[in-house]
Amino acid sequence: MLALAASSHPVIYWYLTRATGIVALCLLTCAVVLGVTNVSRFASERWPRFVIDGVHRRVALLSVVFLAIHVTTTIMDGYVPVTLFDVLVPFHSPYRTFWVGLGTIACDLLLALVITSLLRVRLGYNAWRSVHWLAYACWPVAVLHGAGTGTDFRQLWMFAIDAACVLAVIGAVGVRLSLGGVGGSAGAWR
Ligand code: HEM
Numbered sequence: 330m331l332a333l334a335a336s337s338h339p340v341i342y343w344y345l346t347r348a349t350g351i352v353a354l355c356l357l358t359c360a361v362v363l364g365v366t367n368v369s370r371f372a373s374e375r376w377p378r379f380v381i382d383g384v385h386r387r388v389a390l391l392s393v394v395f396l397a398i399h400v401t402t403t404i405m406d407g408y409v410p411v412t413l414f415d416v417l418v419p420f421h422s423p424y425r426t427f428w429v430g431l432g433t434i435a436c437d438l439l440l441a442l443v444i445t446s447l448l449r450v451r452l453g454y455n456a457w458r459s460v461h462w463l464a465y466a467c468w469p470v471a472v473l474h475g476a477g478t479g480t481d482f483r484q485l486w487m488f489a490i491d492a493a494c495v496l497a498v499i500g501a502v503g504v505r506l507s508l509g510g511v512g513g514s515a516g517a518w519r
Contacts, residue, residue: 342406347481349399351490354475356392357439358494360385361468364461365501370508393439400436428477431470438467468498 363385400416403409411429415422417437420430442464449457472494481487 342402343408345402346399346406347479349395349402350475350479351481351487353392353395353399354471354494355490356388356395357468357471358497360389360392361465362497362501363388365465365498366504367508389442393443396436396439425478428474431477432474435467435471435474438464438470442467 363381403411404413404416409424411422411424415424415429416433419433419437420426422429422433441460445452445457445460452460472491476482476491479487482491
C-alpha cells in the first residue's frame with residue numbers, strides 16, 4: 330500500500346522520513362521521561378506499578394517501530410544516498426555525514442537496548458541495567474541528529490517540539506534528583 334502510494338508520489342517517502350523522525354523523537358522523549366522520573370514509585374490502586382511499567386515499555390517499543398519506518402523510508406526515498414550500511418555504521422553516509430552519523434549512533438544504542446531487554450533474564454539484572462543507563466545517551470544524540478539534519482528545524486513549530494522535548498527531559502532529571510538521585514530505586518527504563 331505504502332509502496333503503491335509512493336510509486337505515484339515518490340516524494341511521500343521524504344515526508345514520511347521527516348514525520349516519523351519527529352514522532353520517534355517524541356516517543357523516545359516520553360520513554361526517557363517515564364524512565365528517568367521512575368514513575369513506578371507513584372503507583373496507586375488506580376495506576377498499579379505493572380500498568381505504569383507497561384506504558385513505559387510500550388512507548389519505548391513504539392519509538393523503535395517509528396525509527397524503523399524512519400530509516401526504511403530514508404533508504405527507499407533514493408533522493409539521498411543512504412544505505413542499510415549507513416543506518417548501522419556511524420559516519421559512513423555520504424549525505425550529511427556527521428549529522429546522519431549521530432542518528433546512526435542513536436539507532437545502534439536503541440538496538441542494543443532492545444536486544445539486551447529481550448535477553449534480560451540471561452544477562453542478569455546488573456548487566457542489563459548498565460546497558461539501560463547507556464541507552465539514555467541515545468536521546469541527546471537523537472535530538473542533535475534531528476536538529477542538525479532536519480529540514481524542519483528552521484520552522485518555529487519544529488523548534489518548539491525540540492524545545493518541549495529538551496525541557497521535558499530536564500524537568501524529569503530535576504524530579505529524579507529531588508527524589509533521591511540516580512541511584513534511587515531500581516526502576517530505570519523498565
Ligand atoms: C533514534 C534514532 C533517530 C531519531 C529519533 C531520528 C529523528 C529524526 C528527526 C526528529 C529528524 C528531523 C525531521 C524534520 O526536521 O522534519 C530526522 C531527520 C533525518 N533522519 Fe533521523 N532519527 C534517527 C535515526 C536516523 C538514522 C539511523 C538515519 C539514517 C541513517 C536517519 C536519517 C535521517 C535523515 C536522512 C533525516 C533528514 C530529513 C530531512 O532532511 O528533513 N535518522 N531524524
